[in-house]
Amino acid sequence: MRIAVVDVGGTSIKSGMWEDGTIKEVRETDTNAKLGGTHVMQTVIEILKGYENFQAVGVSTAGQVDTEKGLILYANENIPGYTGMKIKENLENTFHVPAAVQNDVNSAAAGEAFCGAGREQKDFLCLTYGTGVGGAIVINGEVYNGSGYSAGEFGGIVTHPEDRTPETDFFSGCYERYASTTALVQRVSGRFPSLKNGREIFAKKEDPEVEELIGQWIDEIVYGLITLVHIFNPAMIVLGGGIMEQDYVVERVREKLDKHIIPSFRNVKIAQAQLGNMAGMLGAAQAAKKEYEKQQ
Numbered sequence: 001m002r003i004a005v006v007d008v009g010g011t012s013i014k015s016g017m018w019e020d021g022t023i024k025e026v027r028e029t030d031t032n033a034k035l036g037g038t039h040v041m042q043t044v045i046e047i048l049k050g051y052e053n054f055q056a057v058g059v060s061t062a063g064q065v066d067t068e069k070g071l072i073l074y075a076n077e078n079i080p081g082y083t084g085m086k087i088k089e090n091l092e093n094t095f096h097v098p099a100a101v102q103n104d105v106n107s108a109a110a111g112e113a114f115c116g117a118g119r120e121q122k123d124f125l126c127l128t129y130g131t132g133v134g135g136a137i138v139i140n141g142e143v144y145n146g147s148g149y150s151a152g153e154f155g156g157i158v159t160h161p162e163d164r165t166p167e168t169d170f171f172s173g174c175y176e177r178y179a180s181t182t183a184l185v186q187r188v189s190g191r192f193p194s195l196k197n198g199r200e201i202f203a204k205k206e207d208p209e210v211e212e213l214i215g216q217w218i219d220e221i222v223y224g225l226i227t228l229v230h231i232f233n234p235a236m237i238v239l240g241g242g243i244m245e246q247d248y249v250v251e252r253v254r255e256k257l258d259k260h261i262i263p264s265f266r267n268v269k270i271a272q273a274q275l276g277n278m279a280g281m282l283g284a285a286q287a288a289k290k291e292y293e294k295q296q
Contacts, residue, residue, distance in 0.1 A: 001019070001055055001056075002054045003017070003018040003019075003055065003056045003057065003285045003289060003292075004016075004017055004051045004054040004057050005017070005018050005023065005059070005060070005281040005282075005284045006044055006047060006057075006058075006059050006060070006061075006281075006284070007059075007060040007061075007104065007281050007284065008040060008059065008104070010078045010079065012030060012031055013028070013030075013031050013043060013047060014028050014277065014280070014281060015047045015050075017051055017054065018281070023278055025051065029043065033078055034080065036081040036082070037075070037079055037081040037082030037085045038081060040079055040085075041087065041090055044087075044091075045090070045091070048094075048095065055292055056097050056100070056289065057091050057097060057288055058281070058283075058286075059087055059101040059102070059284055060102055060281060061101065061102070062103075062104055063076075063083070064103060064150045065102055065106075065149060066149050067102055067149055067287075068149075069086070069088065070086070070087050070089065070099060070101035071084065071089070071101070072087065073149060073150070087099070097292075098291040099291065100284065100288040102143070103136075104134070105126070105135060105136050105152065106136045106152070107279070107280040107281075107287070108273070108275070108283055109143055109238070109279075109283065110136075110143050110282075110283030110284075110286050111278070111279035111280065111281070111283035111284075111286070112126060112273055112274065112279055113141055113142075113283075114141075114283070115275070115282060116279060117271045117272065118236060121236045122139075122141055123236075124138050124236040125137060125154075125232060126138065126240060127224075127237065127238070127239055127240065128239075128244075129179065129239070129240070129244060130181050130241045131181070131182050132155050132171075132180050132182070133155035133179055134154070135153060136152045137152045154224060154228065155176030156175070156176070157175040158173050158174055159178060159179075159220065159224060160177075160178065175223070179220040179221045181242070181243045183220065184198060185197060185198065188213045188214070191209065192204070192209075195210070198243045202246055205248065214249075218256065219256065222253060222257050225237065225253070225257050225270075226257065226260045229257070230261065230262065230265060233265060234268055235268065235269065236269045236270075237268060238272070239253070239270065239272060240272075244272055244273065245272070247272075250271075254270045257270065
């Protein structure tokens with residue numbers, strides 16, 4: 001079976017062809033997100049026209065997704081006019097094959113569940129750290145969507161209530177404002193303006209001041225995980241996003257978290273995501289395969 005897959009991000013759209021359990025014909029196209037949701041939808045269609053002989057389409061995308069209808073429930077202004085976009089309907093009308101649409105973090109979690117860090121676990125949590133903090137809940141090998149298709153918004157955990165100003169910013173005082181890669185860069189560049197991304201920061205981690213700032217940021221990661229461990233009592237938490245490719249971060253998270261959770265919860269395994277930027281496409285392929293089988 002051949003399934004065309006796309007992973008729509010704010011900067012680029014990754015695409016490929018799932019066949020025999022692997023993604024082939026991988027390509028990357030600029031999203032040009034500021035041109036709006038209609039432009040992004042048309043770009044996806046044009047990308048898919050470049051692939052041949054597929055029986056289904058899988059889409060991993062930024063934004064909150066109604067997985068039944070395959071439409072965007074909500075997207076921020078990173079992609080103007082994307083909210084309400086009927087992705088599934090557009091693709092099925094264009095290509096006349098089944099299509100499945102999932103939120104990008106849920107797709108990544110599904111990929112990790114199927115053939116990545118979570119493949120031997122029925123239940124686990126997945127968090128990705130980047131511009132914000134995304135989350136997903138996997139139960140019995142399936143992503144749990146919640147009543148409104150938006151479960152796992154872990155970036156919205158309130159970790160600093162003293163900073164809450166919800167009338168102007170829903171995420172004020174919340175986890176992603178302090179634990180994201182964006183937060184790390186802001187924290188470090190405030191003192192070291194020449195360090196402008198995670199790679200540059202970790203190249204300087206032997207500097208005691210930089211190391212201290214990284215340590216403060218890792219504390220913020222742990223604060224959110226403490227809450228999640230005590231609510232879900234998971235066997236595993238998978239940490240993803242480019243910054244989590246740093247072994248140093250994951251090792252320090254493991255070490256610090258253990259000291260902050262009740263002893264009976266310390267069986268939780270903290271694991272690095274294994275699939276990198278292929279996770280979303282692999283998860284999208286699994287969703288599309290299920291949609292195809294459902295319609296047969």
